[in-house]
Amino acid sequence: KTTVAALKNTASQLDGQTITLSGWVRTVRDSKALGFIELNDGSCFSSIQIVFTEEKLENFKQIAKLSVGSAITVEGTLVLTPGARQPYEVQAECIAIEGDCPPDYPLQKKRHSFEFLRQMAPLRPRTNTFAAVFRVRSLCAYAIHKFFQERGFVYVHTPIITASDCEGAGEMFQVTTMDLNDIPKDGEGNVDYGQDFFGKQANLTVSGQLNVEPFALSMRSVYTFGPTFRAENSNTPRHAAEFWMIEPEIAFADLDDDMALAEDMVKYIINYVLEQAPDEIAFFNQFVDKGLLERLKNVAGSDFGRVSYTEAIELLQKSGRNFQYPVAWGCDLQTEHERYLSEEVFARPVFVTGYPKEIKAFYMRMNEDGKTVAAMDLLVPGIGELIGGSQREEREEVLVSRIEELGMRKEDYTWYINTRRYGGCKHAGYGLGFERMIMYLTGMSNIRDVLPYPRTVGTAEY
Numbered sequence: 001k002t003t004v005a006a007l008k009n010t011a012s013q014l015d016g017q018t019i020t021l022s023g024w025v026r027t028v029r030d031s032k033a034l035g036f037i038e039l040n041d042g043s044c045f046s047s048i049q050i051v052f053t054e055e056k057l058e059n060f061k062q063i064a065k066l067s068v069g070s071a072i073t074v075e076g077t078l079v080l081t082p083g084a085r086q087p088y089e090v091q092a093e094c095i096a097i098e099g100d101c102p103p104d105y106p107l108q109k110k111r112h113s114f115e116f117l118r119q120m121a122p123l124r125p126r127t128n129t130f131a132a133v134f135r136v137r138s139l140c141a142y143a144i145h146k147f148f149q150e151r152g153f154v155y156v157h158t159p160i161i162t163a164s165d166c167e168g169a170g171e172m173f174q175v176t177t178m179d180l181n182d183i184p185k186d187g188e189g190n191v192d193y194g195q196d197f198f199g200k201q202a203n204l205t206v207s208g209q210l211n212v213e214p215f216a217l218s219m220r221s222v223y224t225f226g227p228t229f230r231a232e233n234s235n236t237p238r239h240a241a242e243f244w245m246i247e248p249e250i251a252f253a254d255l256d257d258d259m260a261l262a263e264d265m266v267k268y269i270i271n272y273v274l275e276q277a278p279d280e281i282a283f284f285n286q287f288v289d290k291g292l293l294e295r296l297k298n299v300a301g302s303d304f305g306r307v308s309y310t311e312a313i314e315l316l317q318k319s320g321r322n323f324q325y326p327v328a329w330g331c332d333l334q335t336e337h338e339r340y341l342s343e344e345v346f347a348r349p350v351f352v353t354g355y356p357k358e359i360k361a362f363y364m365r366m367n368e369d370g371k372t373v374a375a376m377d378l379l380v381p382g383i384g385e386l387i388g389g390s391q392r393e394e395r396e397e398v399l400v401s402r403i404e405e406l407g408m409r410k411e412d413y414t415w416y417i418n419t420r421r422y423g424g425c426k427h428a429g430y431g432l433g434f435e436r437m438i439m440y441l442t443g444m445s446n447i448r449d450v451l452p453y454p455r456t457v458g459t460a461e462y
């Protein structure tokens with residue numbers, strides 16, 4: 001048995017030989033004693049043409065009536081067809097029906113909108129676009145592991161169930177062991193989940209960072225790569241309630257080391273995917289985002305911009321733009337601001353550094369000015385924030401005073417604070433939003449279209 005992907009390299013030597021292929025029918029055409037099937041076997045985008053004749057097939061009539069979507073196995077002769085639209089085809093000796101398909105199959109041969117396909121997550125990988133997205137997603141995950149493993153980083157599996165709120169935003173999904181019928185309700189019938197993970201409060205992790213830092217302070221260069229959860233009620237094309245994050249953490253490193261690592265990683269991923277998925281990227285470039293290929297090539301070959309938050313605010317104020325959210329020093333950057341900076345001012349990815357402490361998490365290292373922290377966000381055209389990171393506050397007294405200032409429960413973070421006492425050192429890290437990276441690589445503009453089963457506000461089907 002072979003695959004359509006494998007044939008790309010081997011077909012030229014297989015002229016006249018018998019091969020076997022299994023896949024799903026994209027189209028069937030027939031006229032009297034001759035028919036054609038366009039077969040896609042999932043191994044790549046290309047479909048292969050199957051020619052079948054009444055002379056060869058006992059079940060000719062049945063095959064001619066096959067519905068789109070049916071699964072079949074074909075045994076036949078591979079024939080090179082120079083000059084034809086496709087370089088080779090298969091002349092069927094026999095075709096077995098593995099599974100037929102009713103005529104109400106939703107993916108009939110025509111173009112469907114991404115919104116329509118979103119309603120059928122289990123079927124959309126049968127389309128060219130989604131098969132390409134999920135192949136790129138798989139390659140991208142592999143590229144990330146390859147990048148870190150080649151540099152000696154250790155992959156640490158941080159917990160999904162945790163008691164801490166890394167980002168301090170209170171956007172956590174609670175975990176409970178209660179019988180659903182026993183969950184207490186308030187007077188208005190709202191559920192009170194209370195604190196119940198075997199008697200303790202627990203939630204799904206929003207970030208693996210706090211758990212991975214101690215590993216950096218033991219094993220130097222480490223990373224997590226896993227699912228994270230945010231109960232933020234933002235119904236946008238870039239936010240999901242469940243998304244994957246890659247979080248490297250490096251010891252004896254400062255913010256500049258952190259940005260250098262992030263820049264190397266993004267370029268490595270792009271180069272790897274351009275090399276390993278040229279057909280997919282060409283497809284996205286043609287059908288989804290016309291400037292994609294050129295943009296990716298430029299990014300891989302140019303230096304990322306660097307600008308301080310304070311300068312960025314000045315640039316935004318001088319822009320003359322009528323932003324929906326007005327800009328002033330101290331405000332958090334909104335997507336419109338992030339996109340203006342990366343698309344119009346820098347026209348490439350840009351790191352913004354030194355954000356006001358008020359809009360960043362407690363663990364970021366305080367700068368000399370006492371107002372800003374050693375934070376960095378990487379903003380990229382088309383997306384906005386792709387990466388968020390920082391140098392960490394390694395000074396125990398400064399860390400504790402930040403925790404107290406923010407009204408967090410210090411007792412909950414004793415284990416974390418202790419990492420600063422027991423040979424703590426300068427260290428830094430960042431989080432890459434995996435889905436945003438896939439959006440960046442494919443030009444897909446909605447996070448729901450790069451997650452196999454998106455969990456966003458209001459959707460948790462399948």
Ligand code: 4AD
Pocket residue numbers: 166167206207208209230232238239240241243245247248385386387388389390429430431432433434435436447
């Ligand atoms: O900026 P964030 O919240 O940073 C952290 O969680 C840090 N603990 C990371 C670290 O320093 N180790 O999230 C990091 C990235 C964002 O830049 C964004 O790409 C992505 O995660 N992200 C989301 N992606 C999809 N849906 C959401 N709701 C996201 N929230 C953040």
Ligand code: MG
Pocket residue numbers: 377385387388
């Ligand atoms: Mg962020």
